[in-house]
Amino acid sequence: MSAVMQADAVVIGAGVIGSSVALELARGGRSVIVVDKGPGAGMGSTSSSSSIIRYSYSTRDSILTAWEAAHMWFDWEAHLGCVDPDGMARFIQCPNLIFQTTGYDGTAILPWWDEFGIEYELLDAAALRERFPLLDTGKYHPPKRIDDPAFADDPVGELTAIYNTRCGFMDDPALSAKNLAHAARLHGADFRFRAEVVSIDRTADGSAVAGVTLASGDVIEAPVVVNVGGPHSGIINRMAGVTDDMTITHRPLRQEVFAAPVPVGMRLEDGAPFVSDLDVGQYFRPQPGGMMLIGGAEPECDELHWVDDPDTNSEFPTVEVWETYMMRFARRVPEFGVPSQPTGLAALYDASEDWVPIYDRSQLHGFFMACGSSGNQFKNAPIAGQYMRDIVEATMSGHDHDTDPVQFRGAVTGELINLGAFSRKREKSVTSGTVMG
Numbered sequence: 001m002s003a004v005m006q007a008d009a010v011v012i013g014a015g016v017i018g019s020s021v022a023l024e025l026a027r028g029g030r031s032v033i034v035v036d037k038g039p040g041a042g043m044g045s046t047s048s049s050s051s052i053i054r055y056s057y058s059t060r061d062s063i064l065t066a067w068e069a070a071h072m073w074f075d076w077e078a079h080l081g082c083v084d085p086d087g088m089a090r091f092i093q094c095p096n097l098i099f100q101t102t103g104y105d106g107t108a109i110l111p112w113w114d115e116f117g118i119e120y121e122l123l124d125a126a127a128l129r130e131r132f133p134l135l136d137t138g139k140y141h142p143p144k145r146i147d148d149p150a151f152a153d154d155p156v157g158e159l160t161a162i163y164n165t166r167c168g169f170m171d172d173p174a175l176s177a178k179n180l181a182h183a184a185r186l187h188g189a190d191f192r193f194r195a196e197v198v199s200i201d202r203t204a205d206g207s208a209v210a211g212v213t214l215a216s217g218d219v220i221e222a223p224v225v226v227n228v229g230g231p232h233s234g235i236i237n238r239m240a241g242v243t244d245d246m247t248i249t250h251r252p253l254r255q256e257v258f259a260a261p262v263p264v265g266m267r268l269e270d271g272a273p274f275v276s277d278l279d280v281g282q283y284f285r286p287q288p289g290g291m292m293l294i295g296g297a298e299p300e301c302d303e304l305h306w307v308d309d310p311d312t313n314s315e316f317p318t319v320e321v322w323e324t325y326m327m328r329f330a331r332r333v334p335e336f337g338v339p340s341q342p343t344g345l346a347a348l349y350d351a352s353e354d355w356v357p358i359y360d361r362s363q364l365h366g367f368f369m370a371c372g373s374s375g376n377q378f379k380n381a382p383i384a385g386q387y388m389r390d391i392v393e394a395t396m397s398g399h400d401h402d403t404d405p406v407q408f409r410g411a412v413t414g415e416l417i418n419l420g421a422f423s424r425k426r427e428k429s430v431t432s433g434t435v436m437g
């Protein structure tokens with residue numbers, strides 16, 4: 001027999017962002033039920049995340065968001081306000097080296113870093129060679145396919161780079177979500193797993209959200225529903241009938257990430273940086289245990305694999321993408337020996353068309369969305385929960401966030417962050433057009 005439950009808010013999705021939204025809504029005094037069709041918190045796209053924390057976005061509000069959020073990861077226990085008895089995710093400090101190349105030279109980034117006090121060094125080619133002797137600092141732009149004869153061409157110059165040491169990554173992205181869910185539970189949030197939302201329900205006159213119905217037939221009545229369905233969030237927005245007034249579209253994009261052993265000197269233990277290498281079209285970051293995670297950064301020469309139905313995505317990576325990433329990495333680290341077998345994963349981004357997330361209300365009163373996370377919002381999850389709390393509170397008190405966007409004051413910088421920058425109705429932001437945002 002199906003049950004009818006009541007809550008002040010339903011959060012759809014218990015990924016790292018959904019769990020953070022649940023924590024902040026519960027902290028704000030709402031009774032919250034989180035429903036997730038998976039088996040536990042952080043088991044969706046969050047579990048595949050490279051969980052990198054960096055500040056190299058292209059717009060003021062995105063840079064501020066990442067910088068403010070980073071401080072929450074730096075002192076994770078303080079942010080959560082508790083210690084999860086099942087273990088705490090840890091911030092691993094690791095510097096970020098950003099190669100300056102054609103179309104990605106830092107001009108969109110550095111003025112904001114200067115203004116917000118984000119420290120960095122500029123390294124010329126000689127400094128790069130001296131500090132990172134294992135890196136080939138040749139400029140190979142534009143990125144090429146490996147079957148392009150020009151792939152083997154000599155470099156056309158030398159790279160310079162931006163170097164920032166206050167970056168890193170979380171050692172376990174799924175555990176990060178579990179920690180947030182644990183903290184949310186302490187504030188009364190109720191998490192229900194293997195609970196799939198199959199309909200977004202409206203009030204009798206259709207003007208507002210009334211709750212959700214689950215595949216089991218159970219109904220949760222609530223005046224607030226937040227869609228944090230990751231790669232499924234487009235399906236959920238369509239279920240709610242709220243896509244008409246969105247100017248920014250978002251959809252699932254398949255991504256493969258590989259792990260490969262690296263030579264001594266390139267390991268985390270050696271102080272190796274994670275590298276944003278848009279010169280060859282990828283990124284790589286050291287992983288404990290002498291490995292390197294290597295992922296793509298959407299160079300123009302690579303076909304993008306958009307996915308209509310996220311439930312049909314194969315989790316197995318392909319030899320074709322593996323060979324491409326390995327060859328590009330070997331170009332940058334000539335001492336790297338390509339392993340004999342691929343080790344990696346294939347997961348989905350929920351990519352928006354400008355690679356900026358959507359944190360917003362919707363045209364249906366009471367229905368909100370935190371989606372379009374574009375492969376770059378793990379790092380922003382702690383603050384995204386606070387953004388959504390403020391947008392929910394303002395909207396439910398009668399404020400029109402569409403015409404007068406909520407402003408969020410960053411605790412670290414004291415700067416105001418315009419949450420209208422993450423509107424579903426924004427003009428497309430000017431960004432790198434890649435996962436770098």
Ligand SMILES: Cc1cc2nc3c(=O)[nH]c(=O)nc-3n(C[C@H](O)[C@H](O)[C@H](O)COP(=O)(O)OP(=O)(O)OC[C@H]3O[C@@H](n4cnc5c(N)ncnc54)[C@H](O)[C@@H]3O)c2cc1C
Binds near residue numbers: 197378
């Ligand atoms: C390969 C990869 C690498 C990445 N690397 C980085 C990185 O280095 N740095 C960074 O900042 N970001 C990175 N990201 C992005 C980041 O991981 C995501 O933005 C973030 O994890 C998204 O969290 P989420 O909570 O929105 O979604 P998810 O973790 O996908 O959670 C959504 C949840 O919704 C549930 N759900 C879906 N539909 C329904 C339904 N109908 N009913 C109930 N539940 C439903 C799913 O089961 C799932 O658990 C990466 C992403 C990927 C895929």
